[in-house]
Amino acid sequence: MESGARPIGSSCSSPAALSREYKLVMLGAGGVGKSAMTMQFISHRFPEDHDPTIEDAYKIRIRIDDEPANLDILDTAGQVLNPEPSEQCL
Known part of the structure; x- marks a missing residue:
């Protein structure tokens, strides 16, 4: 058997490699609780003080429908979701 070949039926995929991948982006105005919700979800604690996020x-790793999954969360800074038309061109 040549180098790197695998017998039929074998797999080099680990269970972690078979996990579903999810991406979540936290969007919203500044000071509404995006970071607090994120921290509550990932660490089961609620931050008492406000530290503005950049x-x-x-x-x-989470479980969805009793299956392992990887979740990437991007916690963004406060956003102006509907800027004035003049600001959109700047």
């Missing part, structure tokens, strides 16, 4: 990224 941008944070988290990777966690």
Whole structure:
């Protein structure tokens, strides 16, 4: 058998490689609780003080429908979701 070949029926995929991948982006105005909700979800604690976010990224393993999954969360800074038309061109 040549180098790197595998017998039929074998797999080099681990269970982690077969996990579904999900991406979540937290969007919203500043100070509404995006980071607090994110921290509550990933660490089961609620931050008491407000520390403005520039941008944070988290990777966690979760279970969805009793199957393992990888979840990437991007916690963004407060956003103006509907800027004035004149600001959109700047």
